[in-house]
Amino acid sequence: MAAAAAAGAGDGPEEVPNRRVVLKRYVTGFPSEDDMELVAGAARLAVPPGSQAVVVKNLYVSCDPYMRNRMSKHEDPSYVPDFVPGEVLVNFGVCKVVASGHPDFKIGDLVWGMTGWEEYTLIPNPESFFKINHPELPLSYYTGVLGMPGLTAYIGFFNVAKPKKGDYVFVSAASGAVGQIVGQLAKLTGCYVVGSAGSDEKVNLLKTKFRFDEAFNYKKEKDLNATLKRYFPEGIDIYFENVGGAMLDAVLLNMRLRGRIPVCGMISQYNKEQPEGTRNLFCLVAKRVRMEGFIVTDHFGEYRKFEEEMVRYLKEGKINYVEDVADGLEKAPAALIALFTGANVGKQLVAVSRE
């Protein structure tokens, strides 16, 4: 992933205020809004002479669960770099180019990629950004269904789970950014799809807007094994794993012969100092199950194919999409925390500037 550097140093007339969200301290356990801070800064809307950088104006930034990992200090390097206290948070966002030294990017271009939680960001390596090919759709979609989480759903479901028509599919965190797309792709593939989510409102969304066959509120279930047996009397062919913990253990008991578990994430473990143990792994042998982790950034080469397919589904009404938009950078810390309480309904993002 490309690191984004703040627009800053350098002479030039166009210095503007640049509010930014920085990490205040490394986090252990459950994060709080107070672990982040909105600070004043300044940016120059020009690139250093001779560089191939661009300066972007940030329109929407995405809140993603994996950011929690970056808020902790890791002795051994993690799979993503740690954030640094005092420095701006970075993540995927939708941006407009406002200054460019790069031949492939011109002022006014709409792009998405790894940017800062601030108003303006200097991007030293704009090659890592994607141009937005479909600005006729809401630009914010490029933080979700048409961006990283959408591609995550697509890769995890098609490339990793390798679904067949008629498969029994279970999705956890099903109403979220990734889950809502997985479920709908599974329905389009001819699968039977059940989702779990953490509120009745979300369950309702799953059954209506997202057309899941069934859905349940896992917080109301006492015995997840029994719950899954009820929804999957024949067992589960594909479990799209977003949460880990107790749900994974219950799922393992209910996998079908030669089932597949694309491991997308385990959000229930991200704030634990020591992860919970998964006890039922022998089911992998007994049922010949494949469990496979993946990271979406390995698959950015498939983005353009995905984008065209997803745009078609959206325009044809074959995929519905729900997002949860926080307005303004000052709301960004709370919006990020919301992912871990489940307060978000649909894809969580922050509108930095709704131009």
Place this chain on the structure above:
Amino acid sequence: MAAAAAAGAGDGPEEVPNRRVVLKRYVTGFPSEDDMELVAGAARLAVPPGSQAVVVKNLYVSCDPYMRNRMSKHEDPSYVPDFVPGEVLVNFGVCKVVASGHPDFKIGDLVWGMTGWEEYTLIPNPESFFKINHPELPLSYYTGVLGMPGLTAYIGFFNVAKPKKGDYVFVSAASGAVGQIVGQLAKLTGCYVVGSAGSDEKVNLLKTKFRFDEAFNYKKEKDLNATLKRYFPEGIDIYFENVGGAMLDAVLLNMRLRGRIPVCGMISQYNKEQPEGTRNLFCLVAKRVRMEGFIVTDHFGEYRKFEEEMVRYLKEGKINYVEDVADGLEKAPAALIALFTGANVGKQLVAVSRE
């Protein structure tokens, strides 16, 4: 898997004594010799008129860890049928046909397949047996390197782990029936191979007889994560999983990008009333690891190809093989228990009749 029925009922002159090992009671926790019993019986060396059964004389029977699962009573059916108290134990063995109603089997044929822990067994479905194509090698090899465990190593390593030359391979229970073959196949494939085992004698075997690059006695290691970091500074591409538990958790921390874990078994968990929890599963995501269970019986269709390849390796001295032979059915219960204390050195089997 074919169930074997005892040779018995029916008239005919050839009734002979038939000692047999029966399950005395369902087992919970660690099994003991006393959970089994050697009892006297009788067999007729003739097949029921008109049937396509055969009667076999059992020469060698195999002791395999999965038999522990069959000694417990399962409320929901397990992946293999439960043994029944008072009835003979069944498992893979090497046999000679002594009576046949089947056109494909004649008296004197040497075969291997699912038979009883007794002197003679009536096999109602001999089609499930393999003829022994290479009686010039020790017949007992067909309980191990040329039988079920050998094929397990072959399938788990080649079909599931999909090795490449230069891969870093780690094998647990490495001196056992499956492990010793996995390690040697990995060496033949050009991999770097480290094994773990539970005694210095076994470690020595691994480094000399089985030509592993390195080996260690896991019982002497205090911090398995540190141990693995020492043997695999670059990380592990393939972990051939035989034991589960603490070893699996340590391995997960040391997997390399796009590593593979063929899950063959988890013997450290077989005697636990509640399995231990595996905490480091998020490593599957961070390192894009595939963990995949398999059962050898699904792959019996590849047996003949495997047999020829393995016979060639054995004859060329490219694969060495160590077995641990208990003499006589009366030793069978102790030999089975030995698998769970690690008392066996190499493939554990029982010579029923060394004719």
